[in-house]
Amino acid sequence: MLTPPFSFDDILAPLGAERFFAEYEGQRPLHLKGAADKFAAVMSWARLSELLSMATIWSQASLQLVLDKETIPAARYCAAAAGRDGGQVLRPDPDQVQRFLRQGATLIANDIDHLSIGLTAFSQALEGALGGKVQGNLYLSSRRRQGFAAHFDTHDVYAVHVEGTKTWHVYEGRAVDPIAHPAFRSYSEEYLEKARGQKLMDVHMEPGDLLYLPRGQFHDALADEGGAVHIAFGVTYPIGMDVMALIYERVVGEPEFRANLPRRTEPDAARKLAERLQALAERIGQMLAEPRTAQQIEALQQGFHYPRHRYELPDLLREAADDRYRVRAKGIRLVRQGERFGLVREGTRAATEVPAEVSGLVAWVMQRQEFATSELRAAFPGRPASAIGQLLRDLAAMRLIEVI
Numbered sequence: 001m002l003t004p005p006f007s008f009d010d011i012l013a014p015l016g017a018e019r020f021f022a023e024y025e026g027q028r029p030l031h032l033k034g035a036a037d038k039f040a041a042v043m044s045w046a047r048l049s050e051l052l053s054m055a056t057i058w059s060q061a062s063l064q065l066v067l068d069k070e071t072i073p074a075a076r077y078c079a080a081a082a083g084r085d086g087g088q089v090l091r092p093d094p095d096q097v098q099r100f101l102r103q104g105a106t107l108i109a110n111d112i113d114h115l116s117i118g119l120t121a122f123s124q125a126l127e128g129a130l131g132g133k134v135q136g137n138l139y140l141s142s143r144r145r146q147g148f149a150a151h152f153d154t155h156d157v158y159a160v161h162v163e164g165t166k167t168w169h170v171y172e173g174r175a176v177d178p179i180a181h182p183a184f185r186s187y188s189e190e191y192l193e194k195a196r197g198q199k200l201m202d203v204h205m206e207p208g209d210l211l212y213l214p215r216g217q218f219h220d221a222l223a224d225e226g227g228a229v230h231i232a233f234g235v236t237y238p239i240g241m242d243v244m245a246l247i248y249e250r251v252v253g254e255p256e257f258r259a260n261l262p263r264r265t266e267p268d269a270a271r272k273l274a275e276r277l278q279a280l281a282e283r284i285g286q287m288l289a290e291p292r293t294a295q296q297i298e299a300l301q302q303g304f305h306y307p308r309h310r311y312e313l314p315d316l317l318r319e320a321a322d323d324r325y326r327v328r329a330k331g332i333r334l335v336r337q338g339e340r341f342g343l344v345r346e347g348t349r350a351a352t353e354v355p356a357e358v359s360g361l362v363a364w365v366m367q368r369q370e371f372a373t374s375e376l377r378a379a380f381p382g383r384p385a386s387a388i389g390q391l392l393r394d395l396a397a398m399r400l401i402e403v404i
Contacts, residue, residue, distance in 0.1 A: 024212060025156075025212075026156070031201070031210075039160050040162070063097070063108070065107055066106045067100065069146060069147065078092050109140075124308055126158065127306070134233050136231050139229070140227065150219065157217075157234055157235075158233040159212075164227050166221055167202060169199055172198050173195045238301050242300060247284060247293075261273060324404050325372075326403075327370070327401055335351065358387070364376065365401065373392065376392075
């Protein structure tokens with residue numbers, strides 16, 4: 001089972017990230033089989049039930065229902081309720097939601113990628129490796145009732161299957177770089193049926209499986225009896241239109257872009273308009289060629305992710321106190337044998353094994369007479385406060401260090 005923090009290489013196992021980028025990303029679908037508990041830390045029946053039971057965090061926008069390819073109106077499963085921040089909201093009624101689930105409706109829980117440590121860690125792993133923004137939507141399907149007809153998404157999809165079984169149909173058709181714009185959401189069902197093309201592959205998804213679909217790839221899915229849960233992590237990237245948005249903000253400050261266009265009733269209006277457009281185009285080209293434009297775009301790419309934070313309690317409070325420790329153990333040193341580490345007292349052969357991932361921290365501690373928690377954190381800035389706090393508690397329990 002993968003446990004946070006996740007690595008993108010482990011998520012893509014057994015294929016691995018290198019082959020994925022070379023052979024699949026943006027090119028073709030990929031189905032990876034995994035152990036049944038591979039994504040248990042991301043979601044499970046128990047965790048989903050717990051989240052849905054937190055009734056006050058949901059609204060008609062964040063929790064939706066679809067039955068036989070039709071969205072169920074919010075009024076049929078929601079009721080007016082006091083909002084957490086005042087006013088009224090339409091809040092899903094758990095009894096009504098469950099009534100529709102018994103009929104075979106598909107439940108969609110939107111924007112859940114911040115709702116647990118596992119979901120956040122998974123999203124961070126994707127964002128760190130891919131350089132895009134990641135949004136997680138959960139789909140609970142049941143009783144072989146199809147929620148959606150064949151369609152494409154306007155983002156890359158990493159579908160993580162966590163419960164039950166579900167069959168996906170992936171088609172040869174693929175829209176060319178669609179985006180979240182009404183122009184790509186107004187197609188008729190007849191057009192989509194034709195554009196999807198022939199079936200490319202049937203994918204039987206089980207817990208631990210991952211399905212990657214490049215944006216625009218046509219697909220649909222059908223859950224087996226008993227219900228199925230998957231999370232579709234959608235990834236969007238900076239595109240050329242983001243460059244245009246950046247240039248738009250720049251041209252606001254330039255008079256030639258704020259000036260009126262030649263009046264169409266003026267003499268020789270067509271020539272004057274063509275000359276003005278040519279001048280504007282040349283200025284835009286100059287802006288795009290400026291080094292600062294490339295720097296701004298690089299900054300956009302670097303910051304293109306959602307903020308994801310977590311509290312480290314009670315370690316945060318311990319940090320505020322910045323405890324100071326004395327190393328009690330004398331004549332104890334850290335030794336290494338192959339890939340294993342252990343603490344050994346001089347004159348003895350008995351060793352207390354030390355996990356490899358904390359061996360560097362233990363070695364740092366044992367080389368000192370006294371130290372402060374802040375000094376240890378500064379020496380290992382990439383380590384979470386929770387990991388450092390746990391190590392200090394373990395060393396104190398072993399009577400190797402003590403608070404002074």
